[in-house]
Amino acid sequence: FEAVDAPAGVLVGRRGRVGLIVLDRPQALNALNNQAMDAVVTAAERFDVDDTIGAIVLTGAGRAFAAGADIKEMAELGYAEATGRDLFAGWDALTRIRTPLIAAVNGFALGGGCELAMMCDVIIAADTAKFGQPEINLGVVPGMGGTQRLTRAVGKAKAMELILTGRMMDAREAESAGLVARVVAADALLDDVLAMADGIAEKSLPALYAATELVDAAFESTLAEGVARERRTFHAAFALDDQKEGMRAFIEKREPRFTHR
């Protein structure tokens, strides 16, 4: 990996067309403080405007992906401060990243850590990963999208149970519940996710942007609206040479070489 930047608590690098962001405060189980938020968002935004990057991987160093928002940083805040600085709103910027964003969840993904993973387009988990929304144990509720995204991902029954009890679920349970795309052996996680990211990064970027937008639209629109939008987006793909290249390559039994990647 070529190091791109090293803001406090986060490592940023790239390999080929893949950007890598590593939460790197293992002594605090990568608890998400303001510095980490700014560093992750800035790194992702820089990768997003860089046409030589076709996928971004987000992971954590050590035993955790992230064990949540930094409790020590927020414990003494009052309501006026929390609302005044619109605590956690800065993370919303990640949901506007158009380059496919893959969470490689290596250990604890709790509270804001689970919510951060859910802001990504895909979650791949190590078999040692643990997910949960334990905020209820702190006398609060999830604050980075957990009540909304977990419910959409796993349905009301399991989301309600997890959020009310604050219990953790393991990677297998998270996979069968639909939160996680795949579970892999912990020692193979990063290699596996980087290989997947390399593959995604070779595809047509406009098609990747369209695909992520359309899947996300499934949560924001009616079925009829979403299907109509998908069909028009499909039609629009025929305006690009990447469609010609992809379909011709198939017919000529060769790998496509997309222009817009």
Ligand code: CAA
């Ligand atoms: N914030 C700040 N520090 C944290 C942290 C967090 N969320 N999670 C862990 N740490 C720190 C611990 O305080 C400890 O630091 P010290 O060595 O200085 O004491 C260090 O990381 C290691 O943690 P533990 O000793 O607790 O490790 P463990 O293996 O015994 O337990 C754990 C691991 C079960 C994950 C436990 O650390 C834990 O429960 N963490 C908190 C999880 C949590 O409540 N997350 C939600 C936070 S609130 C939130 O995220 C709001 C939101 O919706 C955005």
